[in-house]
Amino acid sequence: MIGFSSVFNITDIKVSTEQITTESLSSNIIDDLRIYKGKNLLFIKKDEIIQRIQSSYPEIENINVGKDLFSTLVISFSEYPPIANITNVSNESNKKFIVNSIGYIVKENMDDPELPYIKIISEAPINTDSSVIDQEQIEYILGSKTYFEEKFGMKIIEVEYQIVPREVHLRTEKYFYIWLDIQIAYEQQLKKLKKALVKLDIYNEELSYIDLRITGESGEKIIYKRR
Numbered sequence: 001m002i003g004f005s006s007v008f009n010i011t012d013i014k015v016s017t018e019q020i021t022t023e024s025l026s027s028n029i030i031d032d033l034r035i036y037k038g039k040n041l042l043f044i045k046k047d048e049i050i051q052r053i054q055s056s057y058p059e060i061e062n063i064n065v066g067k068d069l070f071s072t073l074v075i076s077f078s079e080y081p082p083i084a085n086i087t088n089v090s091n092e093s094n095k096k097f098i099v100n101s102i103g104y105i106v107k108e109n110m111d112d113p114e115l116p117y118i119k120i121i122s123e124a125p126i127n128t129d130s131s132v133i134d135q136e137q138i139e140y141i142l143g144s145k146t147y148f149e150e151k152f153g154m155k156i157i158e159v160e161y162q163i164v165p166r167e168v169h170l171r172t173e174k175y176f177y178i179w180l181d182i183q184i185a186y187e188q189q190l191k192k193l194k195k196a197l198v199k200l201d202i203y204n205e206e207l208s209y210i211d212l213r214i215t216g217e218s219g220e221k222i223i224y225k226r227r
Contacts (some may be wrong), residue, residue, distance in 0.1 A: 007070050008041045012067065016076040025060075029053060029075060041067050053077070058131075059104040080104070083140065084118050085111040086132060090125045103131035103138055116142060121162045137161070137182065141168055144186035148178065151194060152202070167213065176207035176227075189213070192220050200224065 011123050013033050015026040036044060046065040053063055066074045080100040080176070087096045098115065100108040105128055111117070118133075118141055145156045148170055150212045160169040161182075168186070170178040180189050189212040193202070200222070202210070211223040 009071060010037050010039055010044070010073050011071040013037070013073045013075070017072060017078065020133070025057065025079075029057070029077075032056060032123050033073065033075070036073060041071060041081045049075070059100060059102070059106075079106075082106045082115060083194070084114065084116050086136065087117070087119045088122060088126045088132070089119060090122045093125055095125060095128075097128070097132070099132060099138070101138070103133040105132060112117075116145060116156075117158050118142075119158060119160045121160060123164070133161075140182055140186065144168055144180055145170060147186060148172075148190060150192060154203070169209075172188065174202070174207070175203075178207060179210040179211040179213055181213040184213070192222055195220065195221050 013030050013036070017026060033049065036049070044065075049065050050063045051212055053075070058141065060077050061080045062078045064076045068074050078103050082098050083101045085096065086099050088095065096109060096111055097105045098110065098112055100106050102218060104152055108128075118138075120126065120133065141159050141161055145159055148154070149156055155173040156170045157173055158171040158174050160171065161167070162169070162176075166182045168180040171182070172178065178190075178193070180186055192212055193200075193210060200210075207227040208225040208227050214221045214223055
């Protein structure tokens with residue numbers, strides 16, 4: 001029968017991707033899939049291959065398994081997009097890298113000026129073998145930055161995340177910091193500041209920081225320090 005002909009045995013594996021950051025990743029995928037060489041292209045299980053790739057490379061977002069001619073297995077994929085520059089400041093070292101939208105490293109020892117900057121403060125260097133920051137955390141951090149800029153018309157030039165106290169510090173273009181508790185919705189905390197603008201002129205005051213983490217009896221407590 002034609003389905004069992006050796007004509008359809010896999011002799012080559014190709015990877016197709018348009019992303020320039022994936023050259024070594026493409027090579028690794030090809031190496032991992034060499035176990036399929038010699039198997040009949042018509043009877044391979046695409047779901048099995050996709051699951052195998054996803055379990056080894058969680059930074060990959062979309063995968064498609066196809067074929068070319070009679071004997072070539074073709075894998076096309078795209079990665080999660082790069083989303084932020086990370087600088088990890090610890091007691092032992094300072095490291096920088098670009099991470100994608102689920103917190104995995106895209107590039108090490110470099111930055112992209114088109115992406116926002118996040119400084120992560122930790123006692124020990126972050127483990128780079130897995131995601132360096134949780135997806136929920138990075139969404140909170142970048143969401144708070146965007147929300148502040150939209151509601152207050154003031155740029156955030158850097159964001160600092162302190163792992164142990166679980167604090168986000170937004171550094172404004174006026175060089176004062178906004179302190180947030182990552183366990184509390186940033187909208188809730190920043191709305192307190194919005195209401196306080198009638199008494200606290202953040203646009204003209206010489207401020208060092210504004211602490212929005214503290215919850216008072218009224219839920220509107222704000223602590224701040226002038227320079």
